[in-house]
Amino acid sequence: MTSSIGVAVIGAGMAGKAHAAAFRAASTVYSPVLPEIRLVAIGDVYAPLGQEAAKRFGFERHESDWKAIAAADDIDVVSVVVANSLHREIVEGLLAAGKHVLCEKPLSDTIEDARAMADAAREAEARGTVARIGFSYLRAPGIAFMRQLIDDGRIGDVFHFSAHYWTDYGCRPDVPISWRYQGPAGSGALGDVGSHLSYIAEHLCGGVQEVSGGRFHTSITERPKPIGQVVGHSRGNVSTEMSPVTNDDYATFNAKFERCVGSIEVSRVAAGHPNSLSIEVFGSKGAARWSQTNPSQVEVMLHDELGDLAGYRTVPLGPAHPHYAGGWAMDAPGVGIGQNDLFVHQARAFLEEVAGLPEAESLPRCKSFDDGVHNMEFLAAVAESAAQGGATVQVPANAAGTTNTVGTNTQEVAR
Known part of the structure; x- marks a missing residue:
């Protein structure tokens, strides 16, 4: 198991805040078996919103360009919580950079893009990279x-x-x-x-x-x-x-x-x-x-x-x-x-898989x-x-x- 996991969230709107808060709380639910969770970056093109979210939820910094998150050596896991039409470019770029990705539903705005993303996810999985969709309910x-x-x-x-x-x-x-x-x-x-x-x-x-x-x-x-x-x-x-x-x-x-x-x-x-x-x-x-x-x-x-x-x-x-x-x-x-709690358990399940915890000892994937x-x-x-x-x-x-x-x-x- 890795000694720590660096986390970023791309998108600082309502659902993005839910993901950010969830990663912050993920280590507090169930037994303390996760490695250290480092809250690294909030990504949003609208800097005032991203900066506010980073400060509010205890993330180290804000990035205006998702590519900076893809290139960052201190980030391992990324939630993608932006407009559906932006999912494919960002997710494929993150997977190519070796980041584990949790993408908000729906997967994209077109089935063609969604299928391409699924192809990219299978290729990434062969390299040991995890790509998942939440389905929080x-x-x-x-x-x-x-x-x-x-x-x-x-x-x-x-x-x-x-x-x-x-x-x-x-x-x-x-x-x-x-x-x-x-x-x-x-x-x-x-x-x-x-x-x-x-x-x-x-x-x-x-x-x-x-x-x-x-x-x-x-x-x-x-x-x-x-x-x-x-x-x-x-x-x-x-x-x-x-x-x-x-x-x-x-x-x-x-x-x-x-x-x-x-x-x-x-x-x-x-x-x-x-x-x-x-x-x-x-x-x-x-x-x-x-x-x-x-x-x-x-x-x-x-x-x-x-x-x-x-x-x-x-x-x-x-x-x-x-x-x-x-x-x-x-x-x-x-x-x-509450509904916010569901995001916490979703983040916890994703981090358990990334950390390599056995499936039989984890929350449902x-x-x-x-x-x-x-x-x-x-x-x-x-x-x-x-x-x-x-x-x-x-x-x-x-x-x-x-x-x-x-x-x-x-x-x-x-x-």
């Missing part, structure tokens, strides 16, 4: 517990899956135009938050086989150009000049999975829902549901309950559930789990770039269905072959 104890209920047969044969991810960051017409609102069909709400629901659905329901009923809608067709820098979902000052919105504010579709059928709905214009992700699975023996609004609990309904007590029961998550015991300073039931390509192929099939008026479209099988094999790894409980 797979770290949620509530989702992992739902998977456990399915695998254990406690809710029986799975009948169907229902999920929505409603957000409101784009619900106001004065939100300025940015890369999030410009791209091909399917790169809007579907690519942003639907990319989460698609991998969650496969994690619970098995590999997707086909989609149908695809429908996109753009509610706000033009947005004002910003005055100054747009960071994350901020509004800021805008001009009177308008630019067209070219992708989807809303998307919905149906899908057939290995285990069941399901429906998914996503929005970035759902006023009053800043971050409402909700999933529900129905089976022959009962059902289970989980929501990001109350992420520290899972609601479970089983048919074997007494008739006058039948209905959903609330189960507070705690050490008896996956990814929980030893994972926080206070790992007692009811303490609470982050997903491969091939999984990232499959995620984009899933979404592309939805876009094709929408373009064909809701037609049924087949989805290619996951080349990585790992979609439905990430279990709940109890090794972490013993650490």
